[in-house]
Amino acid sequence: xxxxxxxxxxxxxxxxxxxxxxxxxxxxxxxxxxxxxxxxxxxxxxxxxxxxxxxxxxxxxxxxxxxxxxxxxxxxxxxxxxxxxxxxxxxxxxxxxxxxxxxxxxxxxxxxxxxxxxxxxxxxxxxxxxxxxxxxxxxxxxxxxxxxxxxxxxxxxxxxxxxxxxxxxxxxxxxxxxxxxxxxxxxxxxxxxxxxxxxxxxxxxxxxxxxxxxxxxxxxxxxxxxxxxxxxxxxxxxxxxxxxxxxxxxxxxxxxxxxxxxxxxxxxxxxxxxxxxxxxxxxxxxxxxxxxxxxxxxxxxxxxxxxxxxxxxxxxxxxxxxxxxxxxxxxxxxxxxxxxxxxxxxxxxxxxxxxxxxxxxxxxxxxxxxxxxxxxxxxxxxxxxxxxxxxxxxxxxxxxxxxxxxxxxxxxxxxxxxxxxxxxxxxxxxxxxxxxxxxxxxxxxxxxxxxxxxxxxxxxxxxxxxxxxxxxxxxxxxxxx
Amino acid sequence: xxxxxxxxxxxxxxxxxxxxxxxxxxxxxxxxxxxxxxxxxxxxxxxxxxxxxxxxxxxxxxxxxxxxxxxxxxxxxxxxxxxxxxxxxxxxxxxxxxxxxxxxxxxxxxxxxxxxxxxxxxxxxxxxxxxxxxxxxxxxxxxxxxxxxxxxxxxxxxxxxxxxxxxxxxxxxxxxxxxxxxxxxxxxxxxxxxxxxxxxxxxxxxxxxxxxxxxxxxxxxxxxxxxxxxxxxxxxxxxxxxxxxxxxxxxxxxxxxxxxxxxxxxxxxxxxxxxxxxxxxxxxxxxxxxxxxxxxxxxxxxxxxxxxxxxxxxxxxxxxx
Numbered sequence: 035x036x037x038x039x040x041x042x043x044x045x046x047x048x049x050x051x052x053x054x055x056x057x058x059x060x061x062x063x064x065x066x067x068x069x070x071x072x073x074x075x076x077x078x079x080x081x082x083x084x085x086x087x088x089x090x091x092x093x094x095x096x097x098x099x100x101x102x103x104x105x106x107x108x109x110x111x112x113x114x115x116x117x118x119x120x121x122x123x124x125x126x127x128x129x130x131x132x133x134x135x136x137x138x139x140x141x142x143x144x145x146x147x148x149x150x151x152x153x154x155x156x157x158x159x160x161x162x163x164x165x166x167x168x169x170x171x172x173x174x175x176x177x178x179x180x181x182x183x184x185x186x187x188x189x190x191x192x193x194x195x196x197x198x199x200x201x202x203x204x205x206x207x208x209x210x211x212x213x214x215x216x217x218x219x220x221x222x223x224x225x226x227x228x229x230x231x232x233x234x235x236x237x238x239x240x241x242x243x244x245x246x247x248x249x250x251x252x253x254x255x256x257x258x259x260x261x262x263x264x265x266x267x268x269x270x271x272x273x274x275x276x277x278x279x280x281x282x283x284x285x286x287x288x289x290x291x292x293x294x295x296x297x298x299x300x301x302x303x304x305x306x307x308x309x310x311x312x313x314x315x316x317x318x319x320x321x322x323x324x325x326x327x328x329x330x331x332x333x334x335x336x337x338x339x340x341x342x343x344x345x346x347x348x349x350x351x352x353x354x355x356x357x358x359x360x361x362x363x364x365x366x367x368x369x370x371x372x373x374x375x376x377x378x379x380x381x382x383x384x385x386x387x388x389x390x391x392x393x394x395x396x397x398x399x400x401x402x403x404x405x406x407x408x409x410x411x412x413x414x415x416x417x418x419x420x421x422x423x424x425x426x427x428x429x430x431x432x433x434x435x436x437x438x439x440x441x442x443x444x445x446x447x448x449x450x451x452x453x454x455x456x457x458x459x460x461x462x463x464x465x466x467x468x469x470x471x472x473x474x475x476x477x478x479x480x481x482x483x484x485x486x487x488x489x490x491x492x493x494x495x496x497x498x499x500x501x502x503x504x505x506x507x508x509x510x511x512x513x514x515x
Numbered sequence: 516x517x518x519x520x521x522x523x524x525x526x527x528x529x530x531x532x533x534x535x536x537x538x539x540x541x542x543x544x545x546x547x548x549x550x551x552x553x554x555x556x557x558x559x560x561x562x563x564x565x566x567x568x569x570x571x572x573x574x575x576x577x578x579x580x581x582x583x584x585x586x587x588x589x590x591x592x593x594x595x596x597x598x599x600x601x602x603x604x605x606x607x608x609x610x611x612x613x614x615x616x617x618x619x620x621x622x623x624x625x626x627x628x629x630x631x632x633x634x635x636x637x638x639x640x641x642x643x644x645x646x647x648x649x650x651x652x653x654x655x656x657x658x659x660x661x662x663x664x665x666x667x668x669x670x671x672x673x674x675x676x677x678x679x680x681x682x683x684x685x686x687x688x689x690x691x692x693x694x695x696x697x698x699x700x701x702x703x704x705x706x707x708x709x710x711x712x713x714x715x716x717x718x719x720x721x722x723x724x725x726x727x728x729x730x731x732x733x734x735x736x737x738x739x740x741x742x743x744x745x746x747x748x749x750x751x752x753x754x755x756x757x758x759x760x761x762x763x764x765x766x767x768x769x770x771x772x773x774x775x776x777x778x779x780x781x782x783x784x785x786x787x788x789x790x791x792x793x794x795x796x797x798x799x800x801x802x803x804x805x806x807x808x809x810x811x812x813x814x815x816x817x818x819x820x821x822x823x824x825x826x827x828x829x830x831x832x833x834x835x836x
Contacts, residue, residue: 082667084531088557399680401687404668407528408687458683464636465645465679 070198082406086415092447095415098438099302112344120340128336130328132158136339139346140312147273149287155314158334162299162311166193168323169267174199179230183211185422187241201424210247211235213254232265239272239389242422242433249282259293269297272389274355277363279387303355308338362437365444369436372445376452378459390437399462402432414450516548520569524555527578529665536798537575543819571826572597582794583609591832598826599772600794607768608792611693612661618789621767625789628695633686649675652696660688700782705761706775706807709825714765716758717807721747745810764789772825775804
């Protein structure tokens with residue numbers, strides 16, 4: 035996430051004298067822009083996000099891991115080892131597909147999630163984000179269909195948009211993507227003579243919804259992919275950040291790597307600053323991605339790759355992941371408790387078993403982009419739900435991150451957001467003459483499945499109907515501006 | 516050449532746009548040979564202004580603090596000359612309710628409106644007055660925050676049931692909201708620059724949205740989302756009337772240096788309405804003032820240079836009055 039940042043920092047000077055540019059020149063530049071830039075757009079929301087950088091703002095908006103507990107001595111030892119053992123190599127270009135040394139580390143991480151992988155099946159990439167770019171670049175012509183989740187990872191939206199993909203979003207509930215709806219949608223698309231190229235999913239601790247795909251749905255998704263000869267991009271940045279329960283098998287391990295392309299990253303288990311991710315994919319697809327990567331950046335930073343190798347040699351990476359898990363579990367619990375304490379009865383949210391995010395859905399008369407403007411006056415920020423949709427939905431939802439702030443800040447941030455939400459609920463009640471529900475008694479782990487504008491019916495089984503907010507006073511859909 | 520402090524960024528919701536405006540202004544000032552100190556306005560602004568001790572401050576700060584007279588007041592305390600309007604002009608244009616009442620009082624056309632504070636609903640039962648308001652304004656009704664320079668928080672309510680949510684959204688940006696009759700028509704902007712003796716209205720810019728049917732926040736600041744016609748294609752008499760109306764508004768509100776007045780030309784006839792005035796209009800790549808100046812034969816550098824000269828000529832502004 036992030037947004038259009040200013041090209042310059044306050045007070046900073048450019049080295050080169052600025053060249054003359056006028057509005058007429060800009061119109062001239064505009065005439066040179068590729069048509070794909072029409073869909074690469076900044077937004078009000080992203081401009082609002084600029085305010086979240088201010089130090090007094092508690093930001094629950096980012097997706098930042100906490101890098102503050104990484105031991106500096108380990109970092110120093112890593113750098114020392116790279117300098118002593120592979121200085122010249124670290125400073126040199128490397129192969130496009132990545133170093134075998136680093137691939138061995140990747141194989142270790144994948145083994146920890148029950149997968150085996152050969153070096154030949156892997157490309158080491160510049161962060162996981164590059165995988166999204168390479169996969170889309172390899173498979174999508176303008177107008178081709180990508181199937182994604184609803185809501186989907188906000189950072190995938192600009193990637194799909196920049197390749198002019200037609201994105202079809204499938205609702206998720208507390209058991210992940212509604213694979214039954216996927217099957218129906220694929221039938222419909224087939225009927226229209228359109229064949230999607232790939233399905234994009236974050237099956238574990240989804241960004242932004244925090245939900246995890248059930249085993250049954252995983253099996254069914256893999257089966258659908260095989261039957262329809264459709265690729266699946268499994269994005270699994272958080273799989274090892276589990277705070278309870280036992281892991282589900284990855285889609286790749288269920289499918290054996292036939293139709294599943296697997297995206298992994300060191301960002302959440304080591305460091306996002308090191309910009310190292312990877313993709314494991316069927317050989318013909320991987321070959322094309324390799325050519326795409328060559329065009330994009332020749333190779334992933336050799337220095338970063340060797341730092342990771344040195345890290346795996348110097349330290350116990352599992353132990354560090356365990357320590358992060360402890361920290362994040364406590365922050366998640368703090369956030370869930372604070373939501374129960376401070377949010378009005380009309381709100382519902384997910385209860386993630388891992389990852390970094392909680393997805394909150396408010397009554398549909400609240401637009402979370404406007405709410406963000408109000409929340410910023412109280413120095414607190416979140417990601418408005420519209421960022422996770424390409425079709426204008428999600429406007430009453432928000433994504434909250436609990437990994438990037440300490441427990442006090444998480445609690446205070448949720449308190450402040452809860453206060454403005456309560457104010458808006460009360461105001462709406464005043465404006466319509468409908469009394470809002472009275473504040474509920476504290477219930478530590480009240481939660482509800484994803485609700486998107488009443489599209490998803492409640493899942494079978496739990497939770498109790500009273501938690502679904504179905505009996506909230508009928509609220510009119512806000513008129514779209 | 517002068518030492519110029521460029522005030523930009525700040526804590527307003529228009530921070531990002533302001534940073535872009537500030538960068539453009541700084542580039543222009545450097546090309547003109549001025550010594551430039553960029554200041555992202557925050558808690559240390561007084562300290563930084565004192566340290567910089569500029570000859571003049573260029574206020575490229577949109578929204579809260581920049582357009583509501585706050586920063587102007589501080590600069591007056593410090594005795595630093597500044598660009599653009601004084602405190603009173605800022606106050607009158609920042610608050611759309613005040614602007615519109617002044618326009619009505621002066622007999623200048625502005626869309627019919629009602630302005631209500633949050634407390635009117637919470638404590639005075641103003642909800643019961645909504646049907647009467649809706650009847651007077653007829654649908655669609657525009658709800659907008661009483662303050663704020665961008666299109667943030669502006670909502671259309673096509674029917675009565677949409678009004679409460681539109682109000683909730685608009686109240687996110689401030690505690691007063693204007694409910695206004697929607698004028699369907701052409702979106703015109705007149706930039707004004709003080710000249711020798713009298714202010715001059717620059718060529719009219721017409722904003723024509725490309726995809727959306729509303730000139731929204733996103734379109735406003737993006738290249739390629741909105742087409743701008745400058746000068747707008749209007750009959751000479753209508754151009755003249757538009758200019759007159761914009762200048763009358765500028766004078767009425769007590770604006771100075773430069774400003775932008777936004778108007779609507781109603782589709783049905785030739786009726787013009789003043790929507791609002793902006794004391795610190797955008798100076799970004801896609802902003803209307805630089806486009807209008809250019810159509811007038813004034814490049815960005817000359818425009819920025821002229822604005823600074825005006826501020827230096829005026830000198831430090833004393834206490835109000």
